[in-house]
Amino acid sequence: MTSFLRPRPALTSLAWPLAALALLVLFNLLFTPGFFNIELRDARLFGTPIDILNHASKVAIVAVGMTLVIATGGVDLSVGAVVAIAGAIAAMLATRTQAPFPLVVLAALAAGGVAGLCNGVLVTRLRLQPIVATLVLMVAGRGVAQLITDGLIITFEHRELSSLANTSFALLPIPAWIAIALALATGLLTRRTAAGMFLEAVGDNDRACRYAGVNDRAIKLAAYAFCGGCAGLAGLVECSYIKAADANNAGLFLELDVILAVVIGGTSLSGGRFSISGSLAGAVLIQTLTKTMYMHDVSADVAPLPKAIAVLAVCVLQSPVVKDRVSAAFSRGRP
Amino acid sequence: MPRGNVVDDLVSEPSPLLRVSALSKRYGRVAALDAVDLDVSRASIHALMGENGAGKSTLIKCLTGAVSRDSGRFQLDGRDLDPTSPRDAEGAGISTVFQEINLIPHMSIAENITLGRESFRAGLIDRKAARRRAEGAIARLGLSIDVSREVSSCSIAIQQLVAIARALDVQARLLILDEPTSSLDRTETARLFETLRRLRDAGLAVLFVTHFLDQVYAVADQITVLRDAKHVATRATSAFPRLELVSAMLGRAILPSSTSVNAGPEQQSPSLATKPSTNPSQAVSSPSGSPPFTDGSSAAPPPESRPEPSPRPTRDLLSLRAVSLAGSIEHADLSIAPGEAVGLAGLLGSGRTELAKVIFGLDRADSGSMSLDGQPYSPRSPRDAIARGVALTPENRKADGIVPSLSVRENILLALQARLGVWRSLSTRRRRDIAADLIAKLGVKAASADAPIASLSGGNQQKALLARWLATDPKLLILDEPTRGIDVGAKQAIERLIASLISGGLGVLFISSELPEIVRTCTRACVLRDRRTVAEVAGPSLTEERVMEAIATHD
Structure with missing residues (x-):
């Protein structure tokens, strides 16, 4: 556990989101009555912080995959649509067939993986810009989901599928455990193998990687496929939570929250160094921010504004111009 | 001044x-x-x-x-x-046509020529006037092309002429x-010149x-x-004369010699500002193997660093026969034996880098044959080439060499790890040891092995890139301008390193515009001119003069 947790980059990227989270929690402690009221019912915890974790899990699960894609210098806008597709497939299998639960899970994951693979092929083989390549599926994906559900909202009473997101284990909701396990597994996978170094190298300078014999296309392809798989998992969680598959609204605008979580977590949109723990912290931060606004009666129409301001602040802090100015100001301050 | x-x-x-x-x-x-x-x-x-x-x-x-x-x-x-x-x-x-043609591909020739300088009629672009103007500009070049054609449908040559027409449209x-x-x-080209x-x-x-x-x-x-x-x-x-022009470009002295060098008027020579340290009397007496000219910018290394011209081994490590690639190599023959450093000389644009790219699998030859270690060799990617034991340090260190924000250690291990694959990751300890060993061996000066490679000087970046390849234990190392933009000390260190590598049996292809470097480092030099290999200079006759003559010869 020591070698893959490289302290230096991880610490610096975690510092910002954790500090912001602490500020937000402090604000809620002072100004949001009942924010920390947690009660135990039927061996499950209820309360605002638990709600936040539950919702943040969905963002976090996708953010783990998105972190790898962004590390390669790409982006995946289609994750929201892939959530809808995976949810639709899971719901259809659960209601229309006798498929065992593991098969339902596998089908959702596979659908996500295939969708990610399509994105990856567009990016690596056809050399489309990632933002354009994944925009295709972002738009088309909901259509695919509609085709699967025949334009209906599929509700289900499948025992295992509906309990997935609505049960707790050791006080935490299952989705939170899924997110934590996924992040740990991905951390191990990338840092214990050479995948992490290749992802960062490809995102930093893919030409130099090709010259060094790194199969940069395979690395990118794998990142997109993995991200798609994560979106499939999130789709499963989402449809389990509402016990229905809604092709129109499942995962709607999820991609924005996810990208924001990754960027807040310290992974630069231009690729290179990445931090999975940072993305987790970013996901919790965003959900806390959203929840805080709801609790202070900020209407849903206005709610995106503070998020936009957060994005702006992060991007400004990451811009090389600002970084140079800041470091110049610091060095001038020194004797 | x-x-x-x-x-x-x-x-x-x-x-x-x-x-x-x-x-x-x-x-x-x-x-x-x-x-x-x-x-x-x-x-x-x-x-x-x-x-x-x-x-x-x-x-x-x-x-x-x-x-x-x-x-x-x-x-x-x-x-x-x-x-x-x-x-x-x-x-x-003053109108300029840049190397990359700055035209808008999906607009017509006429629109491109008048873009930004449109004539207006009643507030709208006057298309007829634009057409007339464009036709005039094209006619001035002695061309007759339909100016309503889309630029992207024209050949590069026509596009170039359109760019010139646009440049000339402003008087x-x-x-x-x-x-x-x-x-x-x-x-x-002939059309353009006309x-x-x-x-x-x-x-x-x-x-x-x-x-x-x-x-x-x-x-x-x-x-x-x-x-x-x-x-x-x-x-x-x-x-x-050609030879004097080449000498002026490369910054070497011209010496009266038995060859046709004297074609240029002698009194013109002073305007050739050569390096001050060039001493003709010293240079003339150079029948021995020592470098005939000293380069003022880099202290000459000890004479023993010039490898002894040993008898050519019979077995070739790499051999190229009539290799060509449209638009980059017209005809190249080359052979390198194990333990031999072969120089590749020629002016900019003569096809040096292009040839290296073909050997390293970055480009694929259209025709001709290559063999490596006696086996046919036609790499489809650098990965193929690396798998066969070929390595290349690129000319453009920044764009193609370093991975800037990764550490020195990661940069050194990149090629070795790529060869091992994703799953066979080196242990932390092995990584540390390999990198530390190479950093010490090559004298890479870095604050620490964890420092980003971009924070190193050019010379140390180059050493780290060499370390990257030495970690993979290659058979053939292609060095494309390895000493460009690095300081004298690092240059010498790299020359010494090459000498020790070839004595260990490695074959080296050394591409450089610095003739003294080629003469010092290599036992043989291959000269490229206009994308063809035109001469080979070997043994005691490998002098800057001979190489320069080969570059300047006109046939």
């Missing part, structure tokens, strides 16, 4: 169209132009020549106002000129062409940047050579 310092051959001429005096420009600590003077006469084609880093493109950027100069003076027709942007320069009569008095022929084939001559005869001055010798002699009236940010010579083409 005071202005009177440079004695120009053109002083007698009445007054030039363009006079550049004492132009200087620095980027950080590096001088890109150091008190450069240049006169361009009316109705002439003036070639601007020089190797990489000579300052050609900076000169043009200053002239067109794309970058601001630090000091110096421009006069166009006797009037001071201070362009602040390319558009501003255009207004003053240009000086036309600057930045390497206009690099993407043209022979007939297209147009240039016609324009010159009509009174236009043309400043023509190129590095192709044959083209300069085919079309230019005057030649100016820049080297290392300084003006070296300006002469009429007829008074500038």
Whole structure:
């Protein structure tokens, strides 16, 4: 556990989101009555912080995959649509067939993986810009989901599928455990193998990687496929939570929250160094921010504004111009 | 530098169209132009020549106002000129066609020619007038093309001519062409030259940047050579023999010798500003294997570092037969034995890097055959080449070599790990040991192995890249300009390293524009000219002179 947790980059990227989270929690402690009221019912915890974790899990699960894609210098806008597709497939299998639960899970994951693979092929083989390549599926994906559900909202009473997101284990909701396990597994996978170094190298300078014999296309392809798989998992969680598959609204605008979580977590949109723990912290931060606004009666129409301001602040802090100015100001301050 | 310092051959001429005096420009600590003077006469084609880093493109950027100069003076027709942007320069009569053609592909020729200078009628673009104007501009070049054609449907040569037509549409008095022929084939080039001559005869001055010798002699009236940010010579083409031109570009001395070197008028020689340390008397007496010329910029290493010309081993490590690739290599023959360093010499654009790319699998040859270790060899990617034991340090260290924000250690381990694959990750300890070992062996100076490689100096980055390949234990190492932009100490260290590598049985292909380096490091040199291998110089006859002659020979 020591070698893959490289302290230096991880610490610096975690510092910002954790500090912001602490500020937000402090604000809620002072100004949001009942924010920390947690009660135990039927061996499950209820309360605002638990709600936040539950919702943040969905963002976090996708953010783990998105972190790898962004590390390669790409982006995946289609994750929201892939959530809808995976949810639709899971719901259809659960209601229309006798498929065992593991098969339902596998089908959702596979659908996500295939969708990610399509994105990856567009990016690596056809050399489309990632933002354009994944925009295709972002738009088309909901259509695919509609085709699967025949334009209906599929509700289900499948025992295992509906309990997935609505049960707790050791006080935490299952989705939170899924997110934590996924992040740990991905951390191990990338840092214990050479995948992490290749992802960062490809995102930093893919030409130099090709010259060094790194199969940069395979690395990118794998990142997109993995991200798609994560979106499939999130789709499963989402449809389990509402016990229905809604092709129109499942995962709607999820991609924005996810990208924001990754960027807040310290992974630069231009690729290179990445931090999975940072993305987790970013996901919790965003959900806390959203929840805080709801609790202070900020209407849903206005709610995106503070998020936009957060994005702006992060991007400004990451811009090389600002970084140079800041470091110049610091060095001038020194004797 | 005071202005009177440079004695120009053109002083007698009445007054030039363009006079550049004492132009200087620095980027950080590096001088890109150091008190450069240049006169361009009316109705002439003036070639601007020089190797990489000579300052050609900076000169043009200053002239067109794309970058601001630090000091110096421009006069166009006797009037001071201070362009602040390319558009501003255009207004003053200086039009430029850059290497990458800046046309809008999906617009018509007429629209491209008049873009940004449209005539209006009742507030709307007057298409008829635009068409007439474009037709006039095209006719001026002696062409007849339908100006309503989309630019993207035309050949590169026509696009180039359209770009020139656009440049001339603003009543240009000086036309600057930045390497206009690099993407043209022979007939297209001939067509372009015909147009240039016609324009010159009509009174236009043309400043023509190129590095192709044959083209300069085919079309230019005057030649100016820049080297290392300084003006070296300006002469009429007829008074500038090839060998002297090559020498001026490479910064080496010309010596009277038994060959046809003496073609140039002897009294012209002083205008060839060669390195001050060049000492003819010392150089003449060089029948031994020691370097005949000393390079003022790099201290000569001890004589024993020059490898002994050993008898050629019978088995070739790499051999190339009649390799060609359209647009980059016309014909290349080459062989390298294990334990041998072969130099690849030639001017910029002669096909050195292109040949290296074919050997390393970055480009695939159209025809010809290659073999490695006696087995057929046709790599489809660098990965193929690396799997066969071939390594390359690229010419462009920044774009193709380093992974800037990764640590020195990760950069060193990248190729080895790529060869092992994703799953067979080296343990942390092994990584530390391998990197530390190579860092020590090559003398890479870094704050720590964890420091980002971008924080290192150029020389240390280059050493780290060499370390990257040594970690994979290659059989053949291709070094493309390994010493460009690095300090003298690092240059020597790299030369020493090459010597020790070849004594260990490695084959090295050493590409360099610094002839002394090739002479010191290699036992054999292959000369490329106009994308063909034209000569091989080996053994005791491997001297700078011989290599230069081979580069300059005209057939």
